[in-house]
Amino acid sequence: MNTTLQINKLCANFYLGKKIIRAVDNVDLRIDEGETIGLAGESGCGKSTLARAIMRLVPPPGKIDSGEILFREKDLLNLTENELMTIRGRDLSLIFQDPSTYLNPTVPIGRQICDVVTAHFSDSYKEAQNKVIKLLGDLGIPEPVHRFNNYPHEMSGGMKQRVLIAMAVCCNPGLIIADEPTTALDVTIQRQILELIKKNVMHRGSSLLFITHDLSILAEICDRIYTMYAGRVVETGRAKDFFLSPLHPYTKKLLQAIPRHDVKKPLVEIPGSPPQLDNLPQGCSFYPRCEKRSDICLTAFPEPREIEPDHWVWCYNV
Amino acid sequence: MVLKRFFTKKLKKSLSGFKSSNIALIGACIILFFAVIALFAPVIAPYDPYETNLEETYQAPSRSHLFGTDHVGRDIFSRVIYGTRIAFGITLLVVAIELVISVPLALISTYIGGVFDEVVMRIMDVIISIPHLLLAIVIVALMGPGMRNAIIAISISYMPMLARLVRSVSLSIKEEPYIEACHVLGFGSPRIVFSHILPNIVSVIIVQLSLDLGYALIDMASLSFLGLGVQPPRASWGAMLSLGKTYLLHSPWMTIFPGICIALLVFGFNLFGIGLGDILNPRSRK
Amino acid sequence: MSTEFIVFFIRRIITAVLTVIAVSLVIFLLLQAAPGDPVTTMTAGHKVPQERIDTIREQLNLDKPVYVQYLMWLKGFFQGDFGMSFIKDVKVTKLIVERLPVSLPIVFYSGLLTVVIALPAGAAAAFREKSILDNVLITFSIITASIPVFFIGLLFIIIFSLWLGWLPPIGLNGWFDVDHLVLPCVALSLTFMGLLFRMVRSSMIEELQKDYVVKARAMGLPKKKIAMRVFKNSLTPVLTVSAFIIGSYIVSAVLVEYVFGLGGIGSLLVNATLTQDYPIVLGVTVFISIVFVVSNFIVDLLYGVIDPRIRYTSRK
Numbered sequence: 070m071n072t073t074l075q076i077n078k079l080c081a082n083f084y085l086g087k088k089i090i091r092a093v094d095n096v097d098l099r100i101d102e103g104e105t106i107g108l109a110g111e112s113g114c115g116k117s118t119l120a121r122a123i124m125r126l127v128p129p130p131g132k133i134d135s136g137e138i139l140f141r142e143k144d145l146l147n148l149t150e151n152e153l154m155t156i157r158g159r160d161l162s163l164i165f166q167d168p169s170t171y172l173n174p175t176v177p178i179g180r181q182i183c184d185v186v187t188a189h190f191s192d193s194y195k196e197a198q199n200k201v202i203k204l205l206g207d208l209g210i211p212e213p214v215h216r217f218n219n220y221p222h223e224m225s226g227g228m229k230q231r232v233l234i235a236m237a238v239c240c241n242p243g244l245i246i247a248d249e250p251t252t253a254l255d256v257t258i259q260r261q262i263l264e265l266i267k268k269n270v271m272h273r274g275s276s277l278l279f280i281t282h283d284l285s286i287l288a289e290i291c292d293r294i295y296t297m298y299a300g301r302v303v304e305t306g307r308a309k310d311f312f313l314s315p316l317h318p319y320t321k322k323l324l325q326a327i328p329r330h331d332v333k334k335p336l337v338e339i340p341g342s343p344p345q346l347d348n349l350p351q352g353c354s355f356y357p358r359c360e361k362r363s364d365i366c367l368t369a370f371p372e373p374r375e376i377e378p379d380h381w382v383w384c385y386n387v
Numbered sequence: 388m389v390l391k392r393f394f395t396k397k398l399k400k401s402l403s404g405f406k407s408s409n410i411a412l413i414g415a416c417i418i419l420f421f422a423v424i425a426l427f428a429p430v431i432a433p434y435d436p437y438e439t440n441l442e443e444t445y446q447a448p449s450r451s452h453l454f455g456t457d458h459v460g461r462d463i464f465s466r467v468i469y470g471t472r473i474a475f476g477i478t479l480l481v482v483a484i485e486l487v488i489s490v491p492l493a494l495i496s497t498y499i500g501g502v503f504d505e506v507v508m509r510i511m512d513v514i515i516s517i518p519h520l521l522l523a524i525v526i527v528a529l530m531g532p533g534m535r536n537a538i539i540a541i542s543i544s545y546m547p548m549l550a551r552l553v554r555s556v557s558l559s560i561k562e563e564p565y566i567e568a569c570h571v572l573g574f575g576s577p578r579i580v581f582s583h584i585l586p587n588i589v590s591v592i593i594v595q596l597s598l599d600l601g602y603a604l605i606d607m608a609s610l611s612f613l614g615l616g617v618q619p620p621r622a623s624w625g626a627m628l629s630l631g632k633t634y635l636l637h638s639p640w641m642t643i644f645p646g647i648c649i650a651l652l653v654f655g656f657n658l659f660g661i662g663l664g665d666i667l668n669p670r671s672r673k
Numbered sequence: 674m675s676t677e678f679i680v681f682f683i684r685r686i687i688t689a690v691l692t693v694i695a696v697s698l699v700i701f702l703l704l705q706a707a708p709g710d711p712v713t714t715m716t717a718g719h720k721v722p723q724e725r726i727d728t729i730r731e732q733l734n735l736d737k738p739v740y741v742q743y744l745m746w747l748k749g750f751f752q753g754d755f756g757m758s759f760i761k762d763v764k765v766t767k768l769i770v771e772r773l774p775v776s777l778p779i780v781f782y783s784g785l786l787t788v789v790i791a792l793p794a795g796a797a798a799a800f801r802e803k804s805i806l807d808n809v810l811i812t813f814s815i816i817t818a819s820i821p822v823f824f825i826g827l828l829f830i831i832i833f834s835l836w837l838g839w840l841p842p843i844g845l846n847g848w849f850d851v852d853h854l855v856l857p858c859v860a861l862s863l864t865f866m867g868l869l870f871r872m873v874r875s876s877m878i879e880e881l882q883k884d885y886v887v888k889a890r891a892m893g894l895p896k897k898k899i900a901m902r903v904f905k906n907s908l909t910p911v912l913t914v915s916a917f918i919i920g921s922y923i924v925s926a927v928l929v930e931y932v933f934g935l936g937g938i939g940s941l942l943v944n945a946t947l948t949q950d951y952p953i954v955l956g957v958t959v960f961i962s963i964v965f966v967v968s969n970f971i972v973d974l975l976y977g978v979i980d981p982r983i984r985y986t987s988r989k
Contacts, residue, residue, distance in 0.1 A: 124891050158893030165891075170884035175906055175980055185892045220981050236892060513695045517962055518920030520928075525700060528946040528954055605821045609928060612823055613943050632827060632932070639831045646824040654819035661815065 072139075073244050073276045074100040074123070079136030081115075081122045088347040092118040092131065094300035095370075100244065105277040107287035107308070109323065110297035111343050116280045117166075119297075120248045123278075124163055125153055141243065159189040162237040166249040168229035172221040178232045179205070179217030182239055189240050204235050208265055227258035231265065238269050245270050246278045251286065263289070285327055288312055293379075296320045299344045299354035301370065306380035316382040318359045353384070361386040411662025417655025421648075425471040432465035436622045445638050455640040457630060466622040467644050473623040474604055474652060477538060481603040482596050484542040485549055490592060493553035494585075497561065508554070511547035519544040520606055527615040534623075537616040541606050545599055552595055556588050590667035597663055601656035608649050624649050681977060689970045694747070696962040700955050701743050765956035768941060775937035780926045782854060783861040791866045795873025796904055802878055811874075814867030822925040826860040826932040857933045861926055865918065872914055876907040909980045912972050919968045923961055 081093035092115045100106050110116050121127050123138055125145060138145040140161060145153070165171040173181060179201055186197040198217070205213035208231045221229055230250060237245050247266065251259040267290060270277050279291065287294055288308065295305040296319060304317040315321045325337040341358035350356055352367040359366070363386060371383045424431060433453075440460030448455040454463035496507045514522065519541075526540035527533075560566065610616035611625025612632075619626055624645040631642030798807045817825075833856060880886070880903050889899045927939035934940070938957060945953035 126887060126891055128887070154893045154895070156893065157891055163891045165884070165888060167884070171888040173885045173889070173902060173906070176902065184889075184894055184898065188892070188894050188898075233888075236888075513692065513699055515917075516692050516696050516920075516966060517700075517958070518924045518965060520921070520924045521958060521961055524942070524946055525954060525958055528949070528951075601819065608821055609823065612821075613928075613931075614947060628824060628827065635827060635830060636835055639835060642824075642827050643831065646821075646827065649824060650816075650820040653821075654816060657815050657819050 071102040071141075072099060073102050073104075073141060074098070074278075075137075075139040076119075076123070077137040077139070079119070079122060079138065080134045081118055081127055081131060082134055083131045085130055085347075090346040091300050091349065092346060093122055096136075096297075096300075096302050097373075098295060098302070100276050100278060102243075103274055103276060104292045105271055105279060105290050107291035107294040108278060108280045108297060109282060109284055109287060109294060111282055113343055113346070114297045115300040115346075116297055117248055120163060120246050120278070120280055123246060124157060124161065155189070158185050158236075158242070159240045160243050162240070162242045162245050164230075164233050164237045164245065164247040164250045167253045168226060168233050169221065169253075171233060172229060174221055177218045177220055178224070178229075179219075182232065182236050185236050186239050201235070201239065204239055205231075208235055208269065209261070226254050227261060230254060230258075230262055234262070234265060234269065238273070238275070241273065242275060244276045244278065246280070248280045249282070250279075252281065252283070259286075266290075284323055296323070299349060300346060301354065302383065303355065304382045304384075306377070310377055310380045314377075314380075316376055316380065316387045317355075317384050318361045318386075319355050408662065408666060410658050411666060414655045414658030414660070414662055417651065418659060421471050421652050421655070422475065424468055425475050428468050428472055432462075432468040434462035434465040436461060436466040436469040437620055438462075445634070447638075448640055454644045455638070457627075457638070457641050458634055463627070463641060463644055466627060467624070467648055469622045470624045470627065470645060470648065471652075473534075473617060473621065474607075474649075477534070477607050477617075477623075478600045478603045478656075480538050481542050481545065481607070482599055484538070485545050485599065486592070486596060488542075489546045489549040490553055490588075493550040494557060494588075496550075497554050497557045507550075511550055514544070515547045515551070517544075519602075520609055523606060523610060524613070524615060527610060532615045532618060534617045534621070537607060537610045541603055541610070544606075545603070549592070549595055549599070552591060553588055556591050560587050594660055594664040594667060597656060597660035601653040601660065604649065604653050604656065678977065682974070685970055685973050689966045692966050693959070693963050696966075697747070697955070697959045698743065700958050765952050768953065769938060769956060769960055772937045772941055775935050776926065776930060776939070778854060779857055779861065779930055779935070779937070780923065783858045783865075783926065784922070786858060787862040787866045787869055790862075791869035792873055795870045796877055796900070798870070798874045799877035799881060799907075800900070807874075810870065814870045817863045817867040820864070822861060822864045823928050823932045825863055826857065826929050829856045829860050830933070853933075853935070857929045857935065860932075861922075861929045864925060865922055868918060869911070869915075872911045873907065876910045877903065880907040905979060909976060912976050912979070916969045916972045919972070920965045923964055927961070 076096060076098040079093055079096045079098075080091070083090040083092055094115070096115075096119060098106075098108075098119075108116050108119070118127060118131065122133055123140075123145070125133070125138075125148075127133060133146060136146070140156070145156075148156070172178065179198065182201045182204070183194060183197040186192055186200060187194060190197075192200070202213045202217055205216060210216050210228060210231055216224075216228075221232075224232070230253075234250070237247075247270075250266065251262050254262060263286060266277070266279075271290065277290075279287065281287065291308045293305065293307050294311045296303050296317060298319050304311075304315070304320045306316075311320070312324065315324055319339075322337065322339045326339065328336060339358055344354055344357075350367070352369055353359070353362075353371060356362050356366050361384075365385045371385050373381045373383050374387070375381050376387060438461060440456070442460065443452070443456050444458055444460045446452055446456040446460075452462050452464065454467060456462055457466075492507065496504045517525075522544040523537070523540040526543060527536050530536040530540070607616055608623075608625030608628065611623050612629045614629055617623035617626045619630065627645040628642055628649075631638070631645070634641055794810060798810050801807050820828075886899060886903060889902070927937075927942060929939070930937040931939035931943055938960075941953065942957045944950075945957065
């Protein structure tokens, strides 16, 4: 089994005046060929920064400080900007969260997708156009020939997200990163988009890194799942193990917090508030909110332990 | 109370700012430099600016006449120094008039809305359709040249800009939820306008006014240059340029020095306004 | 062309025409308020019998009530006739037209120069924000914006005619008289170059921070393409502000050619103001306003062309 992406000890920090925000702190992540990996966590835990870091698009004042990002054995951190440009969009692509702001408002959407195709292949514009129209049809956009010339503001949120997906898959990349693609959409549309992603991404053989704070989605589609808290990975395992026997207190709470319509029980919440990333406590960052905490948790961030085969946790008290 | 808190917060922010406050500071220094000159003009100027001396006309700059003399032998250095007073006086007056009339008018108009608002805004639109200087020229044309009329003319031509600015900012604030909350809580209209809308407009107004100081000086000088503003023998920089034009080719110093002063002071006003603008309305990065 | 666009177009035209009429009315009324009687001015210094004065008044329609005078002027206006000068015995329109060949080249060339330099400079500075080049350009632009246009003109004359003797100070012979055109055009464009530069720069900086730019980079689009798109999008706010600046630009053009003694509309207006020749003042002002309104109109149209969103909404 080939490994598409291997991240080793990645650190990405934001430098704001005197404050240093550790957005991504010593993260290890592996995605094998054809796998769908889920990345879960609260807002602000570093998932989006991780996504951007993989593409090397962390905005200033952020910087990737150390670590390795091995994409098909090549360390992306060692590549020049020009080399990166050939990879981005072609072998590695990103679906963003809010389709309204991520599309150029003054260019028709069809042309924007064609741009990606012509940037990486030697197709003529006409050939690219045909490809794109077919793609739009595959993605469930009615009247693709007509819609090709629409501007973003003429389309609904769900349509625009399909356009973003089209841009991400048009070059058949090996790895697609989806950064909360359904969060900004209505619930009914979310389902449609999810199905689309399943059909067009997963069944084409690409690997997928699906980032979200909604665990119920991950249960459906992922092979393996990672949980992040305050910039660090705290648990990772195969999907079944993850949901049936979660190990880390944070993961457990997250799963309990999912509202259920079949069982009557009060909503569970995680006490306390999300951590401030510039002012993290010594040791485990979940300490203030953890129900299993103990003195040892304050010493240093826990080392990973493999509790079950392929099910790792970063906690002292499991 | 609200205003005081607002200002101290902004001041603290500006002192920790980096480049913007430097720009504003340099601008302020330049303005201060000229202000001091204006204040101590009688002490600094070696000669009486109106004293003619027909024996020493058209003299190039020398040790006895730092900036030279003009066509009737007046010392240009002294005239430039006294000109500082006129420059400040005029610009401050124009800005003051603008402030006192435009801002309340715009605020009231926005608040009342309706026909009054429409009418006022249409009038403003028409005035804006005529470029500033042109309007000022026309007003002065009919009122007759002179400093007083020039000041009135320029103030009139600037009012719509400020009024429009105040109006658009207060309109957007008026729609904010917290204003609606004020209504619900039973606050009276004047209280809403002064305690809530005004502080948010203040920074915008201040920036615009500091920039207007510079523009007013240029427009005033332009009017005087055309012979429509400050009249001779008054020593305003613009009037001096007008005189200088006639003798340009053999006594260029009559033109160079007052012109440089105008440019410098306007530069100071601009730096101050732009620096202030950056401090009070920073563009945030994501 | 879609119906929305046509509606947009027609609305703009109507607004433009109404504005011009409103402006002419305002100026006309203002001038009516002026002290002094044109006839008295004309006949100053001569002994003229009262009946002669009355005849002149009648000829100039000065004996009729104000609104009638205005309506008559307006009628003439729609036929391209701005009335007669009080002082000289010439139609105002004729005076304006014969001076246009002087003013037009200056406005045109300076405008071209300004745009050709300021746009690329603004884009370049935006890409290299906070670099040395950027700071130098900004400082330079503030400096040039601070110097009154006529002083730059005078300074140029001093430097280039007096001291260096390279170029003649006044006069103009047609559209291609480079010697006479260089100084006034450069003087005029310097002032506005700085302003346009700063506007383009700040608009581009803001545009570059937008999400779709990140997206474009994430898709591996070539930098040049991204840059062109961003540039096009950042022009819209610049256009909005340009609408106001064009007015000042035209007036400054008028000042410049007065300074350089080129015999254009500028000197016409200034002299008319000083001699209280009101028809000329009215005519030239309205003419300039028309130019202003027309350029705003063109800017509005351009706006609609560049930004598709505008075509579908009507006004701000």
